[in-house]
Amino acid sequence: MKNTFLTLAIASMLLISCGEDDTSDIIINNTDNSTTSTTNNNTTGGGETDPDAVEKIDLVGSQTSDLTLEAKNEYTVKGPFIMEQGTTLTIEEGTTIKALAAGSDVYIAIAQGAKIIAEGTKDKPIIMTSNSTTPKAGDWGGLIILGKAPINSVAEGTATSEIGQLPYGGTDATDNSGTIRYVRVQYSGGKADGQSENNGFSFYGVGNGTTVEYIQMFEGLDDGVEFFGGTVNVNYVSVVNAGDDSIDWTEGYSGTITNAYVKHGADHDKAFECDGYNTDIGNNSNPIYFSAPTVSDVTIVGNGGSAMHLRAGTQGVFTNILIENYEEAIKLDGDATDNPTGQGVVDDLLQIVDVTFTNVTVKMSNNTGFDFTEADLISGDGNGTGTDYDSWGAGWTVE
Numbered sequence: 001m002k003n004t005f006l007t008l009a010i011a012s013m014l015l016i017s018c019g020e021d022d023t024s025d026i027i028i029n030n031t032d033n034s035t036t037s038t039t040n041n042n043t044t045g046g047g048e049t050d051p052d053a054v055e056k057i058d059l060v061g062s063q064t065s066d067l068t069l070e071a072k073n074e075y076t077v078k079g080p081f082i083m084e085q086g087t088t089l090t091i092e093e094g095t096t097i098k099a100l101a102a103g104s105d106v107y108i109a110i111a112q113g114a115k116i117i118a119e120g121t122k123d124k125p126i127i128m129t130s131n132s133t134t135p136k137a138g139d140w141g142g143l144i145i146l147g148k149a150p151i152n153s154v155a156e157g158t159a160t161s162e163i164g165q166l167p168y169g170g171t172d173a174t175d176n177s178g179t180i181r182y183v184r185v186q187y188s189g190g191k192a193d194g195q196s197e198n199n200g201f202s203f204y205g206v207g208n209g210t211t212v213e214y215i216q217m218f219e220g221l222d223d224g225v226e227f228f229g230g231t232v233n234v235n236y237v238s239v240v241n242a243g244d245d246s247i248d249w250t251e252g253y254s255g256t257i258t259n260a261y262v263k264h265g266a267d268h269d270k271a272f273e274c275d276g277y278n279t280d281i282g283n284n285s286n287p288i289y290f291s292a293p294t295v296s297d298v299t300i301v302g303n304g305g306s307a308m309h310l311r312a313g314t315q316g317v318f319t320n321i322l323i324e325n326y327e328e329a330i331k332l333d334g335d336a337t338d339n340p341t342g343q344g345v346v347d348d349l350l351q352i353v354d355v356t357f358t359n360v361t362v363k364m365s366n367n368t369g370f371d372f373t374e375a376d377l378i379s380g381d382g383n384g385t386g387t388d389y390d391s392w393g394a395g396w397t398v399e
Helices: 341-346
Strands: 010-014 024-029 035-043 049-054 056-063 067-069 076-081 088-091 095-100 107-110 115-118 125-128 143-146 177-184 203-204 210-219 223-228 233-242 246-252 256-262 272-273 294-301 306-311 315-334 348-365 378-381
Touching: 024 088, 067 294, 143 177, 203 210, 223 233, 341 348
Parallel strands: 056 076, 067 088, 076 095, 076 107, 088 115, 095 125, 107 143, 115 177, 125 177, 143 203, 177 210, 203 223, 210 233, 223 246, 233 256, 246 272, 256 294, 272 306, 294 315, 306 315, 315 348, 348 378
Antiparallel strands: 010 024, 024 035, 035 049
């Protein structure tokens, strides 16, 4: 990871002349006092500045003031791009942001105390994608949001993110990191190493004051959407062709996920991978608690393997679930000590309510160390209808 970031500052417009084909440069001041420039057609035939001209702007470094990205311009993320505390990144509807196809060290991060206002529409979604002419999963990092909501990986204070080593977590369950609406992230998931991987959307300790709805991760190398603790609620989420898990939670996540659609391709892991805490760090909260989100209206279309992996003491209630095309629908792992996933089933804190299995070989496997039956976990077998993806996903998602 780079220790010195470039600071984005559009300083001035230079070299304006009167020719019809004249251009001017956007100068970016770097922390090492060097300069780089990008060329833009932004003058009229009379030499006046053209407000409709397309500017080509690189995004890289630590941004210490508010920034608005306009749909008319061309943006390229060239490395770590971090909105620092106290700033707001506003992205106009219909804006496309391309990222250098250079792997994990190219990402957009909204730090603790910063906000993102990315309000696309069904007709004009905001798209974050690779700049490669032949894009593929893992070309770049993804979108990282860091908040001040509770996490169970620390007793107090903050933890640091896998990518960028940025702080997250705290005590404010209602923390507000902004609005993300109609945003699609493509070809993300660049890996730094086996333990540090980007996702399409990474929510680190994000609070429920944040609005997240109508988001899609398409063709990512790692997870589609991952929650590291926090309380953020997500509504209308599509994950198509995630290389690892489609929806993943850990570190005490306790928000809601409503209207989710998962479709697996040839290479994938689980549709849901659900951990009560991060086993690489430990459950360090005091008092101890586990992830316990509420999940409803979910369609999972698979391609073999396991659909849901519930482990490390996770709790949660899943309602109205449709699971198609898996050898195994629900896999539970745990033990009677630090990872009491089975205890959650016994205590009705981990439940699957109104679920339909289509072309599924095994509905449930129990490796928790607790004795319970399929009926103790699953009720309303055959009653699940899933989400109406054909309706809410039309027009702005891709497959």
